[in-house]
Amino acid sequence: MKKAIAIGVVQLPLQIVLALMVQAALINAASIELVKWWYLLISLSPVFVILEFAYPQIAISYFNTSNGNKPIKPFVKKSLLIITCFQFIFFLVYSLAWNINSIESLVFFLAMYLRSIGNILISIVYAKGKITQEKLYKLIFTSLFPFLFLISLTLFDVSKFLILFIWLLSSFIIFAFAFINYSKVNDDVKSQESEFNLSVKSNLRLILTTLPGVFIFNLSIYYLEFFYKGEQSVEVVTFGLFLQLFNVFNILNSIFPSVCIPSISRKFHNNRNISSDVRKILFINRTVSIFIIIGSVFFGELILSSVLSSNDINFKYIIYFFISAIVIESLQVTLTSISIGTGYYKYHVPSFFSATFVLLVSYFLVPDYGSYGLMISILFAQIVTCFPVNSYLSSKRLGISLRGIITNWLYIVISLVLSMYVISYNLDVINLLIVYLSIFVCYMAVFKSDIINSLRYISNGD
Structure with missing residues (x-):
């Protein structure tokens, strides 16, 4: 568990630095049309997550129920068969509908398919309690492509061929890592003839929960292609940059919960109380969100404008929308992820209405x-749907009070108000850094016991 935490801590700064460097390399060295092409293409990634049919999420709950050990191979065979069929169908439909270059689409889709297989295999490793291996996988999954891409730029110019080659190479390495670790998992069940039986409702509810989310954030980038009246390239790149920042935050926001979800799932299915576990995770994610918000208000625009040379993008607005998304999404997403890990999948209705609101607005x-x-459409839709409804449903499922959730959320809002008040004084970078560190020290002092208890819980897994 401690190794998993250490890997997560390494991933925090590494993911931020690599993400910024890749965006800088793309926007500064490539044409805006090429950046637009890549943002539109990479926005399809969550579709492949949908077409994994929730098997990685279901594996956690499925292999941790109190009904005894379950065979692994039937689970893997069925899940791989289903995702292979549907991802191949999606490849054909997308290629025909958009009339895109077949080689480009084939390479990208093949790479995504390898990543999907890796996700299925590593979910078994994760469900069996091999947290460190899963954390290493996530580190490689998120960091390998930008790392290899940045190295390749020292030798070659940015091009579609270079991007797709690095994407395919990194995807193959990710798949190989997952396969090697999966092959080391011992199947506790001797009979491999057992059928993998799982209620279709479990798959459908998770698919219907995550599918609207793809349209809410990632695929909504295509709304700019359909609806915007002016020059689309700058708008697509602006929204794509917002998405890249928010995706980095989601990775950071999931590190600590993902370490604990297998343990929480086992406790839940063994009829043990998990409310204390959830409160500790919420406290840590609240703390992470607070200091990302304050840091973004103080230094976000400065950092973006320093590393990205573009006069067409308003970095201040991107930062404000990014911060707003953190305020709305951080705790809600954490609670939803933990609930799904316990086998609760009834989030499809608010997700559907949120996606509908995004489209209409x-x-x-x-x-x-x-x-x-x-971006306004997305934030509005989440405020009136997933933010209140998912928080309420999760509180009931996990046995925590709404008052506790609201209290944590208010701390995040207060941090935003405080940082906006400080920035109104137009302090220089040195003074802002002093203020940031002062807030950090005061927070650590006030919540010392909560921090110690939460870190001890995560470190020990109990």
């Missing part, structure tokens, strides 16, 4: 306001 705002209108 975008139809009116995007034509005139472009990427800003799209």
Whole structure:
């Protein structure tokens, strides 16, 4: 467990630095049309997650129920058969519908398919309690492509061929890592003839929960193609940059919960109380969100404008939308992930309504306001659907009070208000850094016991 935490801590700064460097390399060295092409292509990644049919998430709950050991191979065979069929169908439909270069689409889709297989295999490793291996996988999964891409730029110019080659190479390495670790997992069940039986509702509810989320954030980038009246390239790149920042935050926000979800799942299915576990995880994620928000308000625009040389992108607005997304999503997403880990999948209704709101509001705002209108649509939809409803459903499932969730959320809001108040004084970078460190020290002092208890819990896994 301690090794898993250490890997997560390494991933925090590494992911941020690599993400910024890749965006800087793309925007500074490549044409805006090439950046637009890549953002539109990479936005399809979550579709492949959907077409994994929730098997990685289901594996955690499925292999941790109190019904005894279950055979692994039937689970893997069925899940791989299903995702192979549906991802191949999606490849054909997408290629025909958009009439895109077949070689480009084939390479990208093949790479995504390898990543999907890796996700299935590593989910078995994760469900069996091999947390460190899963954390290493996530580190490689998120960092290998940008690392190899940045190295390749020292030798070659940015091009579609280079991007796709590095994408395919990194995907193969990710698959190989997952396969090697999966091959080391011992199947406790001798009979491999057992059928893998799982209620279709479990798959459908998770798919219907995650599918709208793809349209809410990632695929909504195509609304700019459909609705915006002006030049689309800058708007697509602006929204794509917002998405890249938010995706980095989601990775950071999931590190600590993901370490503990297998343990929480086992406790839940053994009828043990998990409310204390959830409160500790919420406290840590609240703390992470607070200092990302304050740091973004103080230094976000400065950092982006320093590493990205573009006069067409308003970095201040991107930072404000990014911070707003953190305030709305951080705790809600954490609670939803933990609930899904316990086998609760009934989040499809709010997700569907959120995606519908994004589409409807975008139809009116995007034509005139472009990427800003799209980001406003997303935040509005989440505020009126997933934010309140998912928080309520999760509180019931996990046995924690709504009052505790609201209290944690208010701390995040207060941090935003405080940082906006400080920034209004137009302090220089040195003074802002002093203020940031002062807030950090005060927070550590006030919540010392909570920090110690939460870190001890994560370190020990109990």
